[in-house]
Each structure stands twice: as C-alpha cells, then as structure tokens.
Amino acid sequence: MKLLGIETSCDETAAAVVEDGAVRSNIIYSQIAQHAPYGGVVPEIASRDHVRKLPGIIEEALAKANGSFDDLDGLAVTFGPGLASSLLIGFSAARALSQRLNKPLMGINHHEGHIYSVFLGEDPPQLEGAFPMLTLMVSGGDTRLVYIREPGNYEIVGQTIDDAAGEALDKGATLLGLGYPGGPAIQQFAEGGNPHAVRFPRGLDNPGSDWTYNLDRTLCFSFSGLKTSLLYFLQKNPDVMEDETKKRDVTASYQEAVADALTTRMERALKKYSCAAFSCAGGVSLNKPLRGKLTALSEKTSVPLRLSSPTLCTDNAAMIAGAAAIRLQAGLPFNVPQDVNPTLRLENWKRVNKQPEL
Numbered sequence: 001m002k003l004l005g006i007e008t009s010c011d012e013t014a015a016a017v018v019e020d021g022a023v024r025s026n027i028i029y030s031q032i033a034q035h036a037p038y039g040g041v042v043p044e045i046a047s048r049d050h051v052r053k054l055p056g057i058i059e060e061a062l063a064k065a066n067g068s069f070d071d072l073d074g075l076a077v078t079f080g081p082g083l084a085s086s087l088l089i090g091f092s093a094a095r096a097l098s099q100r101l102n103k104p105l106m107g108i109n110h111h112e113g114h115i116y117s118v119f120l121g122e123d124p125p126q127l128e129g130a131f132p133m134l135t136l137m138v139s140g141g142d143t144r145l146v147y148i149r150e151p152g153n154y155e156i157v158g159q160t161i162d163d164a165a166g167e168a169l170d171k172g173a174t175l176l177g178l179g180y181p182g183g184p185a186i187q188q189f190a191e192g193g194n195p196h197a198v199r200f201p202r203g204l205d206n207p208g209s210d211w212t213y214n215l216d217r218t219l220c221f222s223f224s225g226l227k228t229s230l231l232y233f234l235q236k237n238p239d240v241m242e243d244e245t246k247k248r249d250v251t252a253s254y255q256e257a258v259a260d261a262l263t264t265r266m267e268r269a270l271k272k273y274s275c276a277a278f279s280c281a282g283g284v285s286l287n288k289p290l291r292g293k294l295t296a297l298s299e300k301t302s303v304p305l306r307l308s309s310p311t312l313c314t315d316n317a318a319m320i321a322g323a324a325a326i327r328l329q330a331g332l333p334f335n336v337p338q339d340v341n342p343t344l345r346l347e348n349w350k351r352v353n354k355q356p357e358l
C-alpha cells in the first residue's frame with residue numbers, strides 16, 4: 001500500500017511516499033533561512049512559503065519514489081497540532097488531492113508521527129516486542145514523556161510545565177549570540193567545551209509543596225529557570241562572551257543541563273513503568289550528548305533504545321505517512337478531519353470516527 005504523506009505544521013514543507021510502511025522518499029524543505037533574522041518562526045512567512053513550495057515538494061517526493069498520483073492508495077496529512085496558518089496549507093492541498101484523485105485521506109496527529117518515526121526506514125516497520133514503550137518527545141514546542149501500552153494507547157506521564165527543551169536551547173543560543181535554530185548551533189559550538197564547568201539547574205530539582213499538576217512531579221520538566229540562570233550568569237560574568245574557551249565551556253554546560261534533565265526523567269520513568277523498549281523522538285533527539293546519555297541508560301538498564309535516523313528526527317512527512325501505515329497495520333481507526341486543529345492533543349486521539357476504505 002502506497003501512501004503520500006504531507007506535513008506543514010510549522011516551518012518545514014515536507015512530502016514523502018511510504019510503501020507498506022517503508023520510506024520510499026522523504027523530501028524536506030526547511031524555511032530556517034527565512035526565519036533566522038527574526039530569531040524564531042514567523043507564522044505569516046511560514047504559511048506563504050508553504051504555498052510556494054508544497055506543489056514542487058510533492059512532485060519531487062513522487063518522482064523520487066518512481067511513482068505518480070495514480071499509484072497512490074491514500075494520503076496522510078498532519079492536521080494538528082501546529083501553527084494554524086501553516087497546517088491549513090498542507091491540509092487544504094491534501095484534501096483537494098484526496099477529492100480530485102478519489103483516494104482516502106487520513107488525518108495524523110503530528111506528535112503521533114514523531115512517536116512512530118523511530119520505527120521507520122527503508123524496510124517495513126517491525127513493531128513486535130517494542131511495547132509497552134516509553135517515548136521522550138522533545139522538539140521546539142514540546143517536551144513530554146509518553147507511556148505507550150500499544151499503538152494508539154497513549155498516556156502522558158510527564159511533561160514540561162513551562163518551556164520545551166528545544167525552546168530552552170533556542171533561547172539559550174540567543175543569549176549566547178549563537179544564532180537560530182539554537183539546538184544545532186549550541187551542539188556545534190559546545191564541541192570541545194567542558195560540560196561540567198558550570199552547574200546549571202536541571203529544573204524541579206527540589207521537592208516542592210506547590211505542585212498543582214495532575215502528574216508525577218519527578219517525571220515533569222521545567223526549563224524556564226535554566227534560561228534565566230544562563231542570563232544571570234552572563235550578566236555576572238561579562239568576560240565569558242569575549243573569551244572563546246570560557247564561552248565554549250558555558251555552552252557545553254548549558255547543553256549538558258538540558259540533556260541531563262531529559263535523561264534523568266527517562267531513567268526515573270523506566271523504574272516506574274515496565275517497558276519492552278524506550279525511545280526519543282523530535283528535533284532535539286538529534287542532539288549528540290543526549291543520544292549518548294540515552295544509549296548509556298539503555299546499556300545500564302538493559303532496556304532497548306530506539307532512535308530515529310537523522311532525517312526522521314526533525315519535522316518530516318515520512319513520519320506522517322509512516323504513522324498512518326502503522327495505524328493501518330495495528331487495525332486502528334482514523335480521524336477523517338474536516339479542518340485543522342492547532343491544539344490537537346495526543347490524548348484526544350480516541351475521539352475518532354470512521355475508518356477510510358482502502
């Protein structure tokens with residue numbers, strides 16, 4: 001079964017062809033250069049760029065997979081969460097194609113795409129023995145721990161109470177004058193720096209009595225204090241910005257605090273939840289120190305770790321078509337969306353209606 005995936009939830013315009021769960025093409029156009037001067041994504045620029053690029057990206061994805069619209073069995077599109085004006089472009093294109101080609105359209109939750117990205121590659125996904133699985137989802141707008149008993153059954157067991165991990169890296173990079181996006185800029189500049197030079201906070205380190213969230217505090221994240229702590233550190237130590245060695249040390253220490261905060265929560269979750277595997281997905285999962293720490297955790301706990309290949313970590317459409325293929329494989333129903341849902345939550349997934357006929 002051949003599916004065309006379309007993803008435009010933020011600042012990547014992406015299309016992919018996935019055949020029986022195997023990735024045949026995965027075309028991603030990143031708008032980073034357009035947004036870099038503003039230090040973050042500008043929604044209006046993002047949606048206009050999606051309009052310009054999406055038709056060509058779809059054609060490229062089909063050509064790379066040696067396919068045509070006629071070969072497709074269906075389409076899968078991200079309908080949330082994300083920027084409303086960006087989601088609308090991919091969604092409108094997918095819906096128009098679905099109607100014109102008379103092929104079913106499957107609405108996919110962007111987070112669900114990230115979750116299943118760890119199973120995707122050139123071969124059909126192997127899901128046997130992977131569940132229950134704990135997934136750490138880390139991107140520019142999201143940081144959460146999801147316990148997945150089986151495909152389609154998601155339980156949020158921890159999440160950030162303020163900034164996302166990627167946001168902390170993006171904001172930290174701005175303070176350090178390293179540019180946008182911050183994650184790769186920090187990773188590159190931190191190379192050779194001492195990650196233990198400064199002890200930055202790991203968030204929610206101290207037990208507090210003011211906990212109002214309906215989640216286990218020890219599995220939740222907080223990154224807003226980390227960013228403030230870097231700001232105060234740089235104000236108190238202005239020489240750091242002039243001294244490359246010191247700046248590399250501070251950058252490496254900041255990155256270490258993010259990677260450590262994430263890994264520590266995963267370690268705690270693995271003690272609490274019985275798992276056949278654990279995984280990490282989303283843009284921040286590209287981070288080398290984080291990947292190293294999670295690999296060490298896997299060795300220590302003997303719980304297998306699944307990571308996505310680099311082209312599947314940041315936003316892409318292969319994960320959207322892949323998630324659709326995995327849902328079909330697992331016999332799960334589909335949402336047939338009538339509109340985008342910018343605040344779509346993973347937990348809402350159960351609110352589904354009918355299964356498209358394939």
Ligand code: KG4
Nearest residue numbers: 139140141166181183184283284287314315
């Ligand atoms: O999943 P993603 O592509 O987009 C969404 O947020 O939906 O993630 C983007 C985030 C950005 O915050 C970026 O700084 C971060 O992923 N990122 C990284 C790396 N590459 C991208 N963070 C740490 N290390 C990296 N190598």
